[in-house]
Amino acid sequence: MEYISTRGLPGAPTASFSHILLEGLAADGGLYVPARYPQLDEQILEDWRAVLATAGYSTLAQRVLQLFIDDIPADDLLGICRRAYTTEKFGRPSIVPVDRIGDGPLWIGHLSNGPTAAFKDMAMQLLGEFFEYELARRDGRLTILGATSGDTGSSAEYAMRGRDRISVYMLTPAGRMTPFQQAQMFSLSDPNIHNIAVDGVFDDCQDIVKAVNADAGFKAAYRIGAVNSINWARLVAQVVYYVALWLRVTTRNDQRISFAVPSGNFGNICAGHVARQMGLPIDALILATNENDVLHEFFQTGVYRVRQGSEVAATSSPSMDISKASNFERFVFDLLGRDGARVAELFGERLARDGRFDLSQTPEFAQLADRYGFISGSSTHADRLETIRGLWENNGVLIDPHTADGVHVAHQWLRRVNSPIVVLETALPVKFAETIHEAVGVVPEVPARFAGILDAPRRVVELPNDPEAIKRYIAEHEPAG
Template sequence: MKYVSTRGGVPPVGFAEAVRMGLADDGGLLVPDALPQLSPDTLRDWSRLRFQDLALELMTPFVGDELSRSDLADLIERSYASFTAPEVTPVVEVGSRWVLELFHGPTAAFKDVALQFLGNLFEYLLVRDGGELNIVGATSGDTGSAAIAGVRGKDRIRIFVLFPKGRVSPIQERQMTTVLDANVHNIALRGSFDDAQRLVKTLFRDLALKRECHLAAVNSINWARILAQVVYYFYAWARVTDGNPDRAISFSVPTGNFGDIFAGFLAKRMGLPVDRLILATNRNDILTRFVETGVYETGPVHATLSPAMDIQVASNFERYLYFLVGQDPDRVRCLFDALSRHGRLIVTEAEQARVKSDFAAMAVDDDATLSQIRETFTASGYILDPHTAIGVRAGGDRRDLVCLATAHPAKFNEVVHRAIGREAPPPASLRGLMERPIRSIELGADIDAVRDFLRETLER
């Protein structure tokens, strides 16, 4: 399998090169040139597999012969050995719906599922092929800590994480800044997540700098992130349906950067029986508005109780748009040129109809988020974090509904306490965080300042 850019400006590359490249050199995102199509018999057979073995089967066609099957299996086993749940991503019944718990990794967030794998994959490729990597990423809360946990202390790898100062939860910030390994560098940016993401993309578009500094990406612009997230859609479907290929289910997905729900979209394209993908946003509702109107128009970023979703420009939206317009890179370039010039892009009526067939969408405000946490706890004793609560609210009363639980509620105990008058018991990985020493640097949202810090640090 080869990988091509959504903007058509780079020759097809293999899996390892796609992982190293992160953002395509033409500014687009890398996608597979074809998707495997899975038969009902394959779905039935795979439904009996444990999570790690399912991941091996799903990833193999995307990896091809660039890693041996035994090496890939070893990477997967090591990546999920640190998860506290034997099932890795258990599915639990909460009232009339199912909750897919994605927070049993080392940083108690869904990003661990992909970033434990990506960190080990980076290390494997460096040992095999030589060289070094300097990872640069932007985070709205959970990506940074999960990426740091995936690569801290690893030889030949350094990581630089940009997070919006004062716009992540106290625990999320401490999960990053209390990691004092010499290869970890945290940058508190005076700005929004969109500012951080824009700066990271600007660094990667500077091809001379990218090569000089051996830059690599851990944000969901990296294809390996999406690949790892596809797995838990198949796993959840198998647990709810007992592997019956005639039974489709729906997924409600708290959505900010579009990577998680795009993984669900790919799973459906590969043959997973999915009824509806429900795109759940907070007040930053650019994606909900796009589903409803066919217009993708940026606006100000609002601070909410669900900070990981306080995003206007969703990176993985470009990957979806590529499939929406018939895998036409010229059309993708034209649409993003319009977005760059005018702050919005518009698809055709026929394309908007396809969007509505792919997704349902709902924006959920802070009051409704608090109400949902309260209602779920009162009815079942189950505590939702604010992001998961948005997914539950958007899912409504649909039957055979799986809601993705993207973070442990203890990561947002200030919000939880507001909703139910008590805090969620923290997992072991979060205990004592607020008492540990911290290290970070504060910078303005200025590309020169970030570039200079990167170069100076690497020179030291």
């Protein structure tokens, strides 16, 4: 399996999985994608159904991932997956359970039972094992530079903490995360973890990561890598739970289901797109946004319009307070027939100049829903409160505000989607206690592993919204060469 850049021209060099694992962003500013998507058939699906039933999630992960990875031996890949997905880390042997809501068509796929109580653990625990394996093979080191709107940071830091060959520098938007999210990150005392609060919003943090990666000399000297979902390894790990959830909800290999996915940076739902392109029987991919509805606007109108920082609302589902969806480029690459030059123009020159592009009149946009299954909706704070309250009072189910966005938008499409809908859980309610209390009048229980976390000492530095300031900070703490 070879990988290409979303901005590459025909005939451009390809790269292996192990290469793109450590590189993260492509040199031309694009994102890596497989040169082709592996295709599923009836026999593969039947084999996977048996594997999940008898050998469990980690073995299923190895089977799915080996379709995308041919430069890691199968036995080594199985060991990586078994170390990533353990009952100790995820609380249950099933790793990814799924429950039906009452007797209706909605289900919730539980992705948040990992170390930091967020779905990001599903990919990040695997990524940590991948990094350690590959760095040991190369006798190398890696400096991870990441950005978080809430959950990516803690998931990455918990997955990388204590790993001798890895340092983590995580950028956070100052004052934009919940107290629990901040405490999860800033309370870590591991010397390889560095928290940096940036004066700006998540999009500013993400722009800094891309700017530092664009400095080829600095990137090489300090071995800069990525844990955000611009890293293909993060995204392909998420394909696995789409397969697992499909297997757990269906009884036949031709049975189709839909997924409702809270989405800010488009990584989670992009994994669903990949699974659908592979041939997993997915009906609709229902994209749910909060008030920061850049993606919903595109799927409704064909216009992708990036907001300025001052336009990005601070909401009660803060991990989705994003207006520049990095992974959206991967989907547009497929939508436009994998035309790298066209993608480079749209996401490079056009966005830099106009802050928007318009595909509404293209034949590709006209066939978007039929060919790719995407539909969308948005949610408000009032919608989230009503949804949380309704599920709690009627079903005894407590969900976080992001998952509530997904449930609310799924309800909007119930009459037009003729298949079961699995809402992908984003996080446990404990991470958003203030909103939960507002909705239902109770404070969610704090898992024992997080006892006292809000009162723990904090380790975080404040830096300006400036890539050069971030590079200087890294240079002060990391050896070059």
